[in-house]
Amino acid sequence: MLGRLTTGTAALALLATSALASGAAVAAPAAAAAGPKAGEACTSADLGKRHPFIKSVKVEPTVTHFKGYFVTAGSTGSQSVKLSTQTQVTVEVGTSTTVTTGFAFQVLVKAETAVNRTVKKTTATTSAEEQTITWNFTQPGYYGLYQGTRKVTGEYGSLNCDRVQQSDGTFATKWVERPGGQYTTFSTIEEGAIRCEDQVPADTIMKKAQEILGCAGTAAAEPERKAPAPRAADKDQRTSVSGERGASAVPPGFTCLPGKYRIGTPDRKLYWVTFGAGDYFRLRPGPRLPEGGTWSVCEGPESNGRTEYALVNSYKGRCATMPDHGEAAEGAMFRMDSCRTADDYQRFYIYRDVPGSDLVGLQLKANGHMVGQERVVDDTAMRQYSEGKADGTGTYVLEKV
Structure with a gap:
């Protein structure tokens, strides 16, 4: 038996699993498609509007912090263990990691509906710092202590109202699909302790922790600490030509x-x-x-x-x-x-x-x-x-x- 004494604000690891926890990409369900759909009629009042929709969604159990930990026969009981950072997950819509309201927020609202679980819908990232959890060890053995989350990624598109020629040659205004981008978010933080001999469901954070622990036939070893990957600095997309205006002030090629x-x-x-x-x-x-x-x-x-x-x-x-x-x-x-x-x-x-x-x-x-x-x-x-x-x-x- 394993018993947890304290854990701060993190949630206990769940033993249940779900088809939505799978790492495979799936099409967004109809429930996530609230709002207009491509091909539906719009009006001239919609010409200046834009709506997101979810094209795909993928849920991946992800271990963010981990520590391999030996417990001997004489050292069972409550112990505080520092976990090293394994990876970071950052909320991102398109190229922006700043999400407050507006289009990006609505993308994440629709992603949340698609996976049927709560996800972060504002600016957020998992911690890059060491995390300490206190666990009550009742049996000796080699444990993997972890914190993790379910990373949710996928592709979104956008809809704009525009003139469309119909099969009979007439025109109407309809919602048309326009380019979107990629999104990333994550669900609640879970933590726990796992051993190789524990039977756990596939496609769970616990299973990922077992893999890091070195189970599945490989020697158990404490993983190498991985520093969070640095984010590339945002680059200004502008490539202006210094002093270039031209007599007509019209950009070349226009x-x-x-x-x-x-x-x-x-x-x-x-x-x-x-x-x-x-x-x-x-x-x-x-x-x-x-x-x-x-x-x-x-x-x-x-x-x-x-x-x-x-x-x-x-x-x-x-x-x-x-x-x-x-x-x-x-x-x-x-x-x-x-x-x-x-x-x-x-x-x-x-x-x-x-x-x-x-x-x-x-x-x-x-x-x-x-x-x-x-x-x-x-x-x-x-x-x-x-x-x-x-x-x-x-x-x-x-x-x-």
Whole structure:
């Protein structure tokens, strides 16, 4: 018999197992697909919105801390044992390890539904420090003491509302599948002690601990301590060309559509306008707008199955840009900056309403965030939102002047 005296906040290791504890990837169940589905109808109010869905999920029992420990006949009873770090698991959605609210949070909510167990849905990582557990040993032997969790990984996609041509040649707005990425999270922390002679279910944390202990026919030995793998520093994706603007301020490889355009609210009362010495653009009353209220819409190459666009302000000769300090922040403001040869934070995808309508949704290529604003009111700045705006205020009119 093994008995645990204290364990802090960690949960006891469970002897039961589940099919969802398997390391094999499985398709997400229907219960995880709450919300719109690809091919379903949407409306023009959805053009500026974005929804996640789970494409696959994999659950892996993972030992985060471990110690091989001898207990002799004269040393049974309660003992405190320090466990060395084996591995770390970090919550990550796409390339971001910062999860608060918005699109990334919803990805993890749907992953939790898919595996039918509680997982971390905010910024979190398992401990890199030594952990001490106190265990009551009632029999002599060689034990593996462990802490661990179930690491949950998989692939997610996103849905955007867009114009789709139907089989009869007519057009409709429907939810279309767009690129997503990979996600990682983990469930509750468990701890326990295990011996080679103990019979435990496969695909459990206890079984993983037995493998580290050296069971399954190999000599038992204390594992080598593994330091947590260092995370590569986030690299700025921008590759701007110093001083390069060109006479037209248009990025190389982009061709501007004829004429100038205005971008504004669907009721055409407010438009994107820049004025004065600043480089931010805000909603201002129309329709008689200064040159700061008109834009060149410039087409570039295709990526992720869609044409990239740069939006160049006619007055400033600069591109709409998400600045360095705001690239990951929910609600960060756009500004204008020198148009660069390669900068995904200056590239947009445009989702359109049916022909005859000039309503659009605008998505930043770099992170998939949608353009919107806090309120539809004069002097409000344009911002990025990972899911868009639930009230439909991320839908704009893109009209030729």
